[in-house]
Each structure stands twice: as structure tokens, then as C-alpha cells.
Amino acid sequence: MLFHVRMDVRIPHDLDPKVRAATVAREKAYSQELQRAGKWPHIWRIVGEYSNYSIFEVESGDELHQILSDLPLFPYMDIAVTPLATHPSDIHG
Amino acid sequence: MLFHVRMDVRIPHDLDPKVRAATVAREKAYSQELQRAGKWPHIWRIVGEYSNYSIFEVESGDELHQILSDLPLFPYMDIAVTPLATHPSDIHG
Amino acid sequence: MLFHVRMDVRIPHDLDPKVRAATVAREKAYSQELQRAGKWPHIWRIVGEYSNYSIFEVESGDELHQILSDLPLFPYMDIAVTPLATHPSDIHG
Amino acid sequence: MLFHVRMDVRIPHDLDPKVRAATVAREKAYSQELQRAGKWPHIWRIVGEYSNYSIFEVESGDELHQILSDLPLFPYMDIAVTPLATHPSDIHG
Amino acid sequence: MLFHVRMDVRIPHDLDPKVRAATVAREKAYSQELQRAGKWPHIWRIVGEYSNYSIFEVESGDELHQILSDLPLFPYMDIAVTPLATHPSDIHG
Amino acid sequence: MLFHVRMDVRIPHDLDPKVRAATVAREKAYSQELQRAGKWPHIWRIVGEYSNYSIFEVESGDELHQILSDLPLFPYMDIAVTPLATHPSDIHG
Amino acid sequence: MLFHVRMDVRIPHDLDPKVRAATVAREKAYSQELQRAGKWPHIWRIVGEYSNYSIFEVESGDELHQILSDLPLFPYMDIAVTPLATHPSDIHG
């Protein structure tokens, strides 16, 4: 099923720059792996913010929580998840 | 460019049921026309709410406002628009 | 999968008392049918409010939205849905 | 009586990792002991957040506050407690 | 056990003045009956608002919800209930 | 006159444990002295939070501010004060 | 003692214009009477809003509530009251 997710990244200013860079790099690799696997079909940057709107397609809440809590930036993010359904006007529905 | 839009529908309880049904039908037709034209690539129902998350792809803020204010349900909706940018981790970016 | 749902009922004061009573009666019958079917395993009244916290167990967001939007009181409710996962400390998990 | 509780865990980023791990382990043991004793009948993870929704069954507000303030993670949590009552539609009520 | 309750009264402007006056009179009689029974030990007016802070002493959430939902003004009130415990500094605790 | 006060304690995690313990002990002594003097007739713990609801009976806003700003925990608290009046339904009014 | 008060006027659009004009006129006369009596030393319009910030000087919360609830526009206002104390930097303090 589909979920709408908003992620706001709040990395502490005093985090070691090397740790920060490495974490951001791992985050990107992990995200792209999930995109290629079809689990994370959409990700958009919110203009002006260190934030994104994403769409996830997973089997269950358990699978989604596993994916999100494994994000390298998870300890530094506020995440809000909204479950989605097919819209009756959707021409692809 | 891409915009993220949330629409919350709040039709007054005392609206004439025929007017209501006709307005909802026109809304659906109008939405599907825009989807087919590629202006409204995604629309999802928010589970449990008379609301949707949508993605619009338009030339400008002027075009998007024209589209949204022409929605038959526009007088009965709260709409929040967020501009989007390509995410650096997006494999399609 | 499991979803946490909060429902706040806001019936307009000028609704015909007979319509109101009939709608509330249908709501109760519909709720109990879903409870017996195992779709709605928990429902609790929030003390002092015309509101409830509920747990739903369904196959998908589509199924949950169908169930909720078929509630006789749906036009008069604010509903907030939160997806759940198994907690690592849950002895039943 | 029954209480609905939301817990949001906010452990400071600079907490010693050993202290953190030990505290989380004690939290799990303490939670499971209360679950086995029937005081904490339900605990669910909120998808995407370091948070849970729980149901407690206790004798009084004093007992619940004692239980919650003894949680090893209590100093790092925001907790919101809502008293519950039997719902008139509950088939188990 | 003890509960802290805030009640905000919002009577619709178009309610029949006779119905309004009769409801307010019944509310007062009902409140005083509960005060005399020891169930509602404190009630204070919030200055400048049609609101009160109250303390209730009841056996359970079920009893408190019964009392509150029987208030003649219940359909016109927003009510927020907070469970209380003995404070460790309370000289009467 | 009477005031309703909510206090939320937020002691920084890195405060020296000895300073913390001493401050909390002084807070308790100071609170009990004011309770015995009749200035602070009620104090209740909010279940699940490091917070209290209190009632103060003082001569003026100046006196109440003096009392509150002298609280040993004042630098670590969020405080909200609401003035009270006699409620017309109060049987003790 | 002194109180800071914010009043937001929200007169229903369907109120009879004559009733409205008469109520506003009575409000003005009542306000000016209290200003002359020294009870309401300051009143300022908030630019762009049908609202005011006011300062009241009264004996008690009971007196202030009596004054405010007697305002002809009281049924149509949201009122927020904040108790004041002398500021240590006030050259008039």
C-alpha cells in the first residue's frame, strides 16, 4: 500500500563535519537502493527547506517503520506518515 | 514546475443535495481532464478524510492558481500549496 | 495491518432529531458488525468528549478508507488515522 | 480503569551511547514486566516515529503516575495521558 | 480519583432564549447536586470567558464520562479532562 | 484573589545532579511553607508529566509574581497563570 | 490590580443591523463610563482587526469578570485576560 511521508532533517550544528558528510552519503545510497527496489517511488525536495515529501509503497506498517528507522539520518529527522488510498477521480485508479 | 497540493473539502451540510452531487460530478470530470493533459500527474485520497494530496506540473504560479480556482469545489475547499524541487537523491532527477 | 484512529463527532445542532437518532443507531449497528468481523478490534470513549480512540485491523489503506467513509456519521466527523507497527517491547509481538 | 498514553522519546544526541543502550534495555525489561502483570495491555509503535501509543489498566491516577515516572526513559519523554471510558458501541463493553 | 476539567460553553446565538434559560438553570441545579454529593469539589469561573476550571472526584473514567455527558449544556461545550495524582510536595498528600 | 497556575518543569539534562537535587529539595520546602501560610491552597501532579496544576490565593498580581519568581525551579519552568472568579453555581460562593 | 485584556469581536453576519448598531452604541457608552471611572485606563485598536488591547485596573478577578461579562458585545467576543505586575525597570513603579 501507499504512504505519504514528510521528512524534516535537523542535524545538530555541533555534529562532526566528517560524521555528517558520511551520514548524508549513506542516506543517499540507501534512498537510491530503495527507489530502485520500487519501495520509494517518489521523493521531492520542499523548496527552501532541508525537507522532502516522499511516497512509499510497502506491504505493511511494519515494513515501512523498518525502512524509515534504518535511515542513516533517522536520529536527526522529524517524520510524519499519512496512509493513502486510491482517489475515486484517479484515472490510473 | 512541480507543486505539492493538499485539498480539504468542507461542503456545508445544508447545501442542496442535487447541487452537491452535480458539483462533485463536475469536479471529477474536470480533474480527469487535467490528469489526461498531464497537468495533474498524481492524486491520492488521505485515508479517513475528505481530502487529497496531489502533485501538479504547470508553467507558473499563475497557471496553477487558474486551475485551482476553477475547481468546481474551490469555494468549499481549504487548499495548501508547496513548491517542489528536484531532490538530490532522486534516481530520476 | 493495524491503524490507530481518533474520531471526533460534531453533529450540527439544527439536524432533525429523528435523523440524528436514526443515524446514531445505524452507526452503532455498523460499528458492532465490524467489531464482530474482527476489523475493528478496539473502541474506547474519550472521557468528556463525543469522541473515540479506535484500533482497526485491515488489509490496506483502501479497505480502511472504505470502512470509514461508509460510517453513517462520517459527514459529521473529524477523523485522524495513524499507521501502527509492532513495538519491539511488545510481549505479544 | 483504562488510560490512553502517547509517549514520544527524545534522547539527547550527546548522551553516552553506553548509558543510552543500558537505559533502553532497562526500559524494555520494565515495560515487559508491566505487560505481564496486566497493567500495560497494549503497546504499538507509531510508524516513522520514536513514539508509541499504549493502553494502561490501573487502579488510579496515582498508580499510573508512579508507573510512568519510573520508566527509565521518563526524563527523555514527552507523555500525554487521556482517560478512557467504555464506548456504548463496544461489543465487549 | 481526581480529574481536572476545563469546560468552554459555546451556546449557538440562534438558540431559543427560553430553551437557553431553562438549560442554564438545569445545569446549575445539576452542578450543585453533584457538588453537594462530593463528586465536584471545586468549580471556578475563568475571568473574561464563559468557561470554568473544575475538579472532580470520582471512582472511574466511566463515572466521570457519565456525569459530564449528562450535563444539560454538554451538547454546547468543549471539555478537556486531565487525570491528577497526589503531588509529592502536597502537605495534605 | 484566586489564580489557576500550570507549571511545567524542564530541568536541563546536563545540570549537575547535586545542584538538581538541592534545588528540588528547596522547591519542596518553599512550596510547603506557602501551603501552610494559605497562599498555595492546592497543588496536583498532572499524571505522566513533570508538571502541576495549582491554585494560589494572594492579594495581587505583584504578590503572585514575587512568589512564583522566587521558586527555586523558576529558571527551569514554563508557567501559565489564569485569573479566577467565583462561579455562579459554586455552592461555596 | 492591573490586567491586560485582548478582545476580538465576532458579530454573526446575520445579526439584525438595528440590533447590531444598538449593541455597538451601548458598548461604546459602557466602555466610556468605565474609562471615566478609572477602571479601564487604556484601550487601543489593533490595526486591521475588529479587536482591541486594553488595560483594566480593578480590585479583584470577581470585579473584572463582572465588568467584562456585562459588556453588551460579550456574547460576540473572544476575550483573553493576563494578570500584570509592576516591572522592575518601570520608572513609575
Place this chain on the structure above:
Amino acid sequence: MLFHVRMDVRIPHDLDPKVRAATVAREKAYSQELQRAGKWPHIWRIVGEYSNYSIFEVESGDELHQILSDLPLFPYMDIAVTPLATHPSDIHG
């Protein structure tokens, strides 16, 4: 001096369509007169909302309140005013 103003228009659904159209027409004429007079140098539509952000250049708060409260749509608008100052980075400052 300069003020930033946000206006949100909320015309009741049951307003007579002729009254509505006439009021909106008068609003437009009045706005354009003020723009030509240099009092209202900027007005932008907020995409997706019946709202605008505007900049006013006036002598005083009294003048701005007079202008805003004379808006034909004033009874149907929520207005928020923010005072502005020259920004130290402004190349026109």
C-alpha cells in the same frame, strides 16, 4: 512607513450572489484607487487561496486601520498586519 498585510477572504456561502458580486466589484475599485494613490504599492494572490499578501505605505497605524476597515470585504476578512523596517542588506535602502 511600510506594513506587510495578509488578507484571507471568507465570504459566507449563503450571501446573496448579487450582494457578493457588487461587494467584490467595489473592493476591486477601492483597491485600485489606493494603488494609484501610492498607498498600496504591492498586491499578490497567494496560489490556491482566496487570499493576498500586500504592502502598504502609510503615515501611521491610524491611517492604515482606516484604509483596511473601509475595505468593502472587511467584514468577511481575516487580516494580519506586520510592521516593516528597512533591511540592512537592501540595495535600495
Place this chain on the structure above:
Amino acid sequence: MLFHVRMDVRIPHDLDPKVRAATVAREKAYSQELQRAGKWPHIWRIVGEYSNYSIFEVESGDELHQILSDLPLFPYMDIAVTPLATHPSDIHG
């Protein structure tokens, strides 16, 4: 013209006590100088909070911003400014 200002002081707990004391002393001197000059005609303490409501009388937004940003405590304050106008009921208006 007149402005209503709310200031909330939030000095970090780890600020050097000498720096803190010196800054607070300079704040007081600066405030009293402005009061004597007629720029800051009113300042009141909000009971229970390290906050004040103030009234400023200045020529422009530029002058007010200069005054406020020169406050020794400015880096540690949240400030909210509201422009005022003469109230039509003000007997001094």
C-alpha cells in the same frame, strides 16, 4: 505612532552569571532611558513569566526596530510587535 510589544526573555542556562548580570543591568538602564525620553511609555511584567507587555511611541518602524535590536537582551528574546490605532471608544482619542 503606537506599537504593542511582547518580549519573552530566554537567557541560555549556561551563560556566564557575570555576563548575565551585566547584560540585565544594561537592559534596565537602557529601558529607563527610553522611558524617560517618552519612547517607551508603558512596561508591565506578565505574572509568572520572564516576559513583559510594553507600549512604544515612535516615528516609524525603522525607529522601533533600531530601539528593539539595540536592547542588550535582544539576542535572548522573542519579540512580537503589533501596530496600534486610536480606538473609537477611547475617551482620550
Place this chain on the structure above:
Amino acid sequence: MLFHVRMDVRIPHDLDPKVRAATVAREKAYSQELQRAGKWPHIWRIVGEYSNYSIFEVESGDELHQILSDLPLFPYMDIAVTPLATHPSDIHG
């Protein structure tokens, strides 16, 4: 197209004063370069706050995000972006 942007600067108190001064200087130079290029046609200080309202004129959300995330103060700012359209009453529209 045009965007309305609010920026709130929140530089940590413990940032090295030299780093702070250098960053603020680079911010000013960068802002003025963009103003001269016509990308950033308006910037106003919000009175009493370390904040600004700005108008940007750019080709796309991608361009605006690039500009904003390159701001030297970007890591220390909360930014909110609102897309604009021509207002039907705008005499320049």
C-alpha cells in the same frame, strides 16, 4: 515566477563570533548580488525580529531552492516559501 519568502535567523549563541561576523558579511554580499541580478526584488526587515519578508523572481522551484540553500546563513534559518500569482486587482497585472 514570483515567490513570497519568510526567513527567520536563529544563529546558535555559542557560534564563534568571528565565524558569525564572516557569515553575516557573506550573506549580505550574496543577497545584494542577487538583488542586483533581479532575482531578489524585495527584502524587508520584520520589526523587532531577526527575520525578513522577501520576494523572489525566478524561473522555477529548482532555481529558488538553489539560491536559498546557497545562503551562507541557510543552516541557521527557518524558511517558508509561498508561491504567488498575479492578483486580479493589481493595476500592474
